Amino acid sequence: MISAPAASTLHLPPGPWATVLDGLCARFAAIPRHTWAERFARGRVQDGVGQPLAPDAPYRAGLAVRYYREVACESPLPPGESVLYADEHLVVADKPHFLPVMPSGGWVRQTLLARVAAALGNDALVPLHRIDRGTAGLVLFSANATTRAAYQALFRERRITKAYEALAAPLPGLVFPLLRRSRLERGAPFFRMRETPGEPNSATSIDVLERGAEVWRYRLVPVTGRTHQLRVHLAALGAPIRNDRCYPALLPAAPDDYARPLALLARSLEFVDPLSGGRRRFTSARDLGPVVGAAPDPAAGREGDA
Secondary structure: OEEOOOOEEEEOOOOOOOEHHHHHHHHOOOOOHHHHHHHHHOOOEEEOOOOEOOOOOEOOOOOEEEEOOEEOOOOOOOOOOEEEEEOOOEEEEEEOOOOOOOOEOOEOOOOHHHHHHHHHOOOOOEEOOOOOOOOEEEEEEEOOOOOHHHHHHHHHOOOEEEEEEEEEOOOOOOOOOEEEEEEEEEOOOOOOEEEEOOOOOEEEEEEEEEEOOOOEEEEEEEOOOOOOHHHHHHHHHOOOEOOOOOOOOOOOOOOOOOOOOOOEEEEEEEEEOOOOOOEEEEEOOOOOOOOOOOEEOOOOOOOOOO
16 A cells, blocks of 8 residues: 655534444545544544544544555656755646646655655645646745745745746637636536636636647636636636547546657746745746747737736
């Protein structure tokens, strides 16, 4: 059994369950009860300060429960991550395609968090935001619990500019730059999003960096941070991101094809550091590849524009 190197924390919501074990079984229905019972027996379910909980521990709304994700067999993922910057408060990593940021699904140690924590010898790392497993590029980590809230506020208060690049079909009938605004809600299956009528709750600034005969390179700046927002917005305009297996249509499940990654890159992050007051800018060293026959678009906004 392979366990995540760091515990996940769940604050128990209100509910009718008598014990913590009952509540965990209800919340994570895909995990058999005997598996949870075995984790309790090994001390892999703990309270907020790391003390093992008994399986008959009373359920109490708000109780912090720490648990370790486990999988029986974890498939290896290719290496390729790098640390672009690290100090006592902040770490900036450059993630390859296919590597999850946090433990999820069938991965607990094959994650950016586990790899970067091991490389730096810092188990206190916490990602300040996330990008999809299929997306490559920049991820910021807090390296120090005492200053974490200051950096978390950058995202919560939208005081950080995140710019992405994507390769997708041309949209010659549209005028760029443009702002795509729409209402996004959960679709089916649960992990897909869809545009629906109603008050917009998502917005993406979209520009063109290069125009090729069959593919354009787009610059995407999310004004809001909805799940799959960039992918849904481009697909809705008629230019789904290259190799996107979820939008506009969900393709059958298949093994990862490392030769055909999702052509989406978290290119840059820019913000005023809440501790020093200085402006910081980080840029991914990765590349989505060339746009055949392309020339820079003279009307496109420069890289630093929001």
